[in-house]
Amino acid sequence: MxxxxxxxxxxxxxxxxxxxxxxxxxxxxxxxxxxxxxxxxxxxxxxxxxxxxxxxxxxxxxxxxxxxxxxxxxxxxxxxxxxxxxxxxxxxxxxxxxxxxxxxxxxxxxxxxxxxxxPLQGMTAHYLTHSVHKVEPGQDVLVHAAAGGMGLLLVQVCKMLGARVIGTVSTEEKEKLARQAGADEVLRYEGFAEAVLELTGAGVHVVYDGVGATTFAGSLQALRTRGMMALYGAASGPVPPVDPMALHDAGSLFLTRPTLRHYTATREELLWRAGDVFGWIASGKLSxxxxxxxxxxxxxxxxxxxxxxxxxxxxxxxx
CATH class of the missing domain: 3.90.180.10 (Medium-chain alcohol dehydrogenases, catalytic domain)
Structure with a gap:
């Protein structure tokens, strides 16, 4: 073979x-x-x-x-x-x-x-929105790379859970895709943190960041007090070391670097997440x-x- x-x-x-x-x-x-x-x-x-x-x-x-x-x-x-x-x-x-x-x-x-x-991106979207930070109706969520494979799933799942979704993209074509997936607001990367604060007033409840080095600092800035920074990837490169006091100064923020295998640690958890994802697909809730x-x-x-x-x-x- x-x-x-x-x-x-x-x-x-x-x-x-x-x-x-x-x-x-x-x-x-x-x-x-x-x-x-x-x-x-x-x-x-x-x-x-x-x-x-x-x-x-x-x-x-x-x-x-x-x-x-x-x-x-x-x-x-x-x-x-x-x-x-x-x-x-x-x-x-x-x-x-x-x-x-x-x-x-x-x-x-x-x-x-x-x-x-x-499976990989679908279950990642599941654990990010159900376990790392439980997305609830009315929350503001920032999804980076909202037109990528992972981003499109996160946008859909967050909308399914009742959040207002703000996405970042690099081109007009990608903006159209993010909006088709349900994003309420779509921003370019330059100046995104300031734009998020202007849209929300207080900042978002959670940032889902798979981009890494180029977005990390702005992602922290875009969070509200006690917000969650979920750094699940590093497409633009690894993030430099972080001073924990930066989380203090920005509003007692939470920072996590999760990975799928830790959120599918048992057979039961694996089948729960996959079952939800395949069920959403079969019912037409997730594209x-x-x-x-x-x-x-x-x-x-x-x-x-x-x-x-x-x-x-x-x-x-x-x-």
């Missing part, structure tokens, strides 16, 4: 589409024939070595497909089942080995490409925007487009 392998960390040029041995499941594991793999910024961090992994490794952490083999002790899944997953390394491959404890059943009414695009589908062999081009911010919505790799 073929897979995208990283033998040395670096830029998109290190991605090598090559033949690798076909896997077989160990006890507790399942082999899935890939329908599509999601492309995420965590894949970029793995490729660059920002989140170090032992090389060589097959890239990718999210996907969906059909079960083709099950290992001993697997009772929840059978050959032919439609499944999805997130946080499973090795997903840029024609066949993916997934621990059964990490597999998500895909319900009727959700196609496999949508299922591949939903997954897949903006580009690349051949699995063209992961390099997908990474180049993602890092250059040439994309909106979700990117998929398809065998």
């Amino acid at each position: 073929n897979a995208t392998v990283v033998s040395a960390t670096g830029g998109p040029e290190v991605l090598e589409y090559t033949e690798v041995p076909e896997p077989s499941p160990a006890p507790g594991e399942v082999v899935v024939d890939l329908a599509a793999a999601g492309v995420n910024f965590i894949d970029v961090y793995h490729r660059k070595g920002r989140y170090p992994l032992t090389v060589p490794f097959v890239l990718g952490s999210e996907g969906a497909g059909t079960v083709s083999a099950v290992g001993a002790d697997v009772t929840e899944f059978a050959v032919g089942d439609k499944v999805a997953w997130a946080n499973v390394l090795g997903s840029y491959a024609e066949k993916v080995v997934v621990p059964a404890t990490q597999l998500l059943p895909v319900p009727d009414g959700v196609d496999l490409h949508t299922a591949a695009a939903a 997954i925007v897949v903006s580009e589908r690349y051949p699995l062999a063209e992961a390099r081009r997908a990474h180049e487009d993602l890092e250059a911010r040439r994309t909106t919505g979700k990117l998929l790799l398809v065998p």
Whole structure:
């Protein structure tokens, strides 16, 4: 079978589409024939070595497909089942080995490409809005990169929960997408903190910031007293060290750097979040925007487009 392998960390040029041995499941594991793999910024961090992994490794952490083999002790899944997953390394491959404890059943009414695009960002949107900061009706929320795959989901979920959503984007085209997703106000990045304060008077209750270095200081400025800064990513680069007194001076702010695996720590929590996300999709409450589908062999081009911010919505790799 073929897979995208990283033998040395670096830029998109290190991605090598090559033949690798076909896997077989160990006890507790399942082999899935890939329908599509999601492309995420965590894949970029793995490729660059920002989140170090032992090389060589097959890239990718999210996907969906059909079960083709099950290992001993697997009772929840059978050959032919439609499944999805997130946080499973090795997903840029024609066949993916997934621990059964990490597999998500895909319900009727959700196609496999949508299922591949939903778990990582969908469950991230779920824990950010239900657990990191419980969004409530009437709250003001700031979502950075509101037209990206993650941002579009956050906008929709926050609106579903009754918040007023302010989004930031870089272009007029992206503004249209953010507004279509439900954003009440859409700003450009330059001067966004001042604009947020003018719109809200007191600042927002929570900032969902996956951009990082270029937005962090303004995000703190845009918060109201005792507001929550949820820094869930660093697309523009890592944030420099923070003096805790800066949180004191800005209004006794809260700062967290969460990650999905800590909010899906048990099977029950994983299935709760995924069940809600797939249920919203099946009922039409949540729309997954897949903006580009690349051949699995063209992961390099997908990474180049993602890092250059040439994309909106979700990117998929398809065998």
